[in-house]
Amino acid sequence: MQVVFLTFSLTRAPKPQPQTWTGQHEKFIPAGILPCLGLSCQDKDCTPYPRYNTTVPLRDNYPPRQHSSLNPTSSVLRTLDRRHRTRREGRNCIRYRCGLTNTIQDVLNQRPGWVEVKEDGDWDFNWCDVGWLRENFDHSYMEEHVRICHFRNHYELTRKNLMVKNLKRYRKTLEREAGRMEAAKCDFFPCTFVLPSEYHIFVEEFKRSPGSTWIMKPVARSQGKGIFLFRKLKDIIDWKKDGSRSEEQKDEAQVESYVAQRYIENPYLIAGRKFDLRVYVLVTSYIPLKAWLYRDGFARFSNTRFSLSSIDDQYVHLTNVAVQKTAPDYDPEKGCKWQMQPLRCYLTAKHGFETVQTLSKEIDNIFIRSLLSVQKTIINDKHCFELYGYDILLDQDLKPWLIEVNASPSLTASSQEDYDLKYRLLEDTLHIVDMEGRLTGKEKRVGGFDLMWNDGPVYTDVGLEALGSSCLVANTHLGCVNDRQKQLQQLLKPFPGQKKT
Numbered sequence: 085m086q087v088v089f090l091t092f093s094l095t096r097a098p099k100p101q102p103q104t105w106t107g108q109h110e111k112f113i114p115a116g117i118l119p120c121l122g123l124s125c126q127d128k129d130c131t132p133y134p135r136y137n138t139t140v141p142l143r144d145n146y147p148p149r150q151h152s153s154l155n156p157t158s159s160v161l162r163t164l165d166r167r168h169r170t171r172r173e174g175r176n177c178i179r180y181r182c183g184l185t186n187t188i189q190d191v192l193n194q195r196p197g198w199v200e201v202k203e204d205g206d207w208d209f210n211w212c213d214v215g216w217l218r219e220n221f222d223h224s225y226m227e228e229h230v231r232i233c234h235f236r237n238h239y240e241l242t243r244k245n246l247m248v249k250n251l252k253r254y255r256k257t258l259e260r261e262a263g264r265m266e267a268a269k270c271d272f273f274p275c276t277f278v279l280p281s282e283y284h285i286f287v288e289e290f291k292r293s294p295g296s297t298w299i300m301k302p303v304a305r306s307q308g309k310g311i312f313l314f315r316k317l318k319d320i321i322d323w324k325k326d327g328s329r330s331e332e333q334k335d336e337a338q339v340e341s342y343v344a345q346r347y348i349e350n351p352y353l354i355a356g357r358k359f360d361l362r363v364y365v366l367v368t369s370y371i372p373l374k375a376w377l378y379r380d381g382f383a384r385f386s387n388t389r390f391s392l393s394s395i396d397d398q399y400v401h402l403t404n405v406a407v408q409k410t411a412p413d414y415d416p417e418k419g420c421k422w423q424m425q426p427l428r429c430y431l432t433a434k435h436g437f438e439t440v441q442t443l444s445k446e447i448d449n450i451f452i453r454s455l456l457s458v459q460k461t462i463i464n465d466k467h468c469f470e471l472y473g474y475d476i477l478l479d480q481d482l483k484p485w486l487i488e489v490n491a492s493p494s495l496t497a498s499s500q501e502d503y504d505l506k507y508r509l510l511e512d513t514l515h516i517v518d519m520e521g522r523l524t525g526k527e528k529r530v531g532g533f534d535l536m537w538n539d540g541p542v543y544t545d546v547g548l549e550a551l552g553s554s555c556l557v558a559n560t561h562l563g564c565v566n567d568r569q570k571q572l573q574q575l576l577k578p579f580p581g582q583k584k585t
Contacts, residue, residue, distance in 0.1 A: 241462070270457075302341070303342065352478040387411040442482075447476060454474075473492075508531070531572050543559055
């Protein structure tokens with residue numbers, strides 16, 4: 085009997101080499117310069133500069149990749165499953181549940197092939213509020229194709245106290261592993277303490293700068309509720325008393341937790357008014373981290389001129405629309421919002437192109453560092469995605485500060501312009517979630533969203549010949565021209581039964 089031995093040689097696939105991009109700079113020149121005063125853009129031809137000449141180091145000292153961000157096999161299987169599952173079940177529609185009655189309801193109602201269902205257990209896609217998630221997520225069985233709009237413990241980033249805790253921990257980790265210079269890249273949030281648990285530490289810091297202004301915020305409220313400014317410790321005496329109680333006494337009567345945060349006393353002003361930025365970031369996976377940045381957004385202005393002499397006037401210091409629309413002289417026709425594109429054009433005209441480019445890079449850093457700070461904490465789930473609303477404040481030196489991150493940014497429109505922005509935002513979000521299975525998974529742009537992180541920084545396809553191989557161009561275009569309709573027509577195949585326009 086003859087015995088035959090078979091041998092196999094197993095070799096590891098070669099490590100992918102960095103891609104080399106070629107191309108030329110695209111040049112965009114603003115068609116007009118915005119007036120220095122006024123809170124609305126009347127010049128529809130105003131086109132901001134793009135981000136095509138923003139240079140960043142090749143890796144920018146970010147952690148090395150640990151996962152393969154693109155798995156062709158799983159991508160193909162996922163696409164086939166979504167395309168053919170309804171056919172196997174005798175259906176030709178995508179069933180959705182929506183727990184909100186604002187712009188998202190309109191987007192879902194008008195999406196071809198999508199049908200609303202009322203039964204909680206009979207849906208393919210669920211746009212729910214965080215309350216529904218908290219009560220039902222752990223008790224719900226979800227099949228492979230199902231998608232839901234929140235991660236299970238999204239609050240690790242969106243609760244004010246947990247966000248600060250995770251950012252501080254991440255900064256300490258960077259300082260220990262990469263040095264102080266790397267940790268300094270996380271210095272984008274104001275000095276913050278959680279009360280009453282950190283009251284004594286807060287008092288020590290408070291006494292180092294007597295007369296400074298601090299702001300108190302409840303950790304789990306929104307729309308400006310419960311927020312107030314103070315300059316004296318006696319204004320927060322309730323938390324001081326609670327800090328001296330025993331653990332048993334604290335269990336008997338819980339005191340609502342607040343964060344005490346050093347107030348930014350020198351905010352950047354336009355027309356004498358304070359404002360902050362609302363920017364949208366979509367995360368479709370945490371392991372590996374995959375995040376998209378939306379080009380459009382808006383600035384929210386206060387209704388009253390800024391002054392530190394009246395710290396009790398919420399119309400001066402709080403930019404929340406829910407607060408400002410209650411002001412006696414609020415004009416609903418004018419509103420208190422300014423779109424991101426005219427704002428970028430205004431800043432470019434006043435401070436120069438390079439200064440605004442630097443600002444954009446620093447804002448990008450806030451998004452990436454904040455997401456990395458919770459990457460190992462968030463429970464990753466293939467069924468989940470999250471549309472975050474980042475609130476960012478600029479000071480007089482054009483330094484951006486992270487104020488908070490919202491898990492449920494308001495989707496209720498305050499004007500037709502606001503409605504159009506949020507409609508486009510939500511429509512593009514659904515394109516990326518891709519229940520229809522029309523994407524390959526390799527896209528760098530989908531509508532108004534640009535892929536800014538895919539298990540590592542993402543770069544554009546242009547500019548390398550001019551910049552050299554040591555630097556690449558960041559694939560983020562916040563406040564730049566958003567020709568989403570043209571891009572979507574080139575990218576997406578028509579819906580089943582729908583002619584391509």
